[in-house]
Amino acid sequence: MNRVYLGLGTNIEPRKSHLEKALEQLKQNEAITIVKQSNRYETAPVGYTEQADFLNMVVEIKTTLSPELLLDRCQTIEKELGRERTIRFGPRTIDLDILLYNEENIKTERLTVPHPRMHERGFVLIPLAEIAPHIKIGEETIDKLLNKLPKQERDDVKVWQQ
Numbered sequence: 285m286n287r288v289y290l291g292l293g294t295n296i297e298p299r300k301s302h303l304e305k306a307l308e309q310l311k312q313n314e315a316i317t318i319v320k321q322s323n324r325y326e327t328a329p330v331g332y333t334e335q336a337d338f339l340n341m342v343v344e345i346k347t348t349l350s351p352e353l354l355l356d357r358c359q360t361i362e363k364e365l366g367r368e369r370t371i372r373f374g375p376r377t378i379d380l381d382i383l384l385y386n387e388e389n390i391k392t393e394r395l396t397v398p399h400p401r402m403h404e405r406g407f408v409l410i411p412l413a414e415i416a417p418h419i420k421i422g423e424e425t426i427d428k429l430l431n432k433l434p435k436q437e438r439d440d441v442k443v444w445q446q
């Protein structure tokens with residue numbers, strides 16, 4: 285059984301419903317079990333900043349799916365929830381990223397794991413630290429990575445309780 289961390293994000297309303305539907309669709313797959321899920325966080329957009337705030341969260345799953353098959357599953361869910369890839373880094377109904385797959389380093393045409401930008405993204409590290417405080421990303425502990433984040437990046441990520 286493989287232990288995987290997925291990052292979810294949405295910044296098109298209804299954001300809460302998009303997260304719930306994505307989780308529901310993950311659960312419906314008999315090869316996937318959700319083990320833990322973080323709070324939802326409201327986060328300022330990173331990269332392309334002229335867009336609405338995101339809701340982000342991280343889930344830990346157990347799965348028998350290979351990385352490529354899991355990626356297929358995530359992309360199918362994104363399509364089913366209406367994601368259109370128009371502006372790169374732009375608004376999206378739902379984004380499902382494979383952050384970590386066991387402790388494997390994977391590099392194929394379609395997939396890089398650990399996710400290449402996760403170590404510098406508060407909207408990933410903060411929810412991940414909530415559910416996996418002892419995890420390492422490569423050689424670095426998550427605490428160390430969190431301490432390296434600029435204060436503004438940390439302040440831009442707030443638990444969302446609606």
Ligand code: GSY
Pocket residue numbers: 292293294327328329330331332338340373374379407
């Ligand atoms: O990489 C995921 C999409 N994305 C996000 C996101 O999920 N949250 C925030 N806060 N900013 C983002 N910029 C991009 S691109």
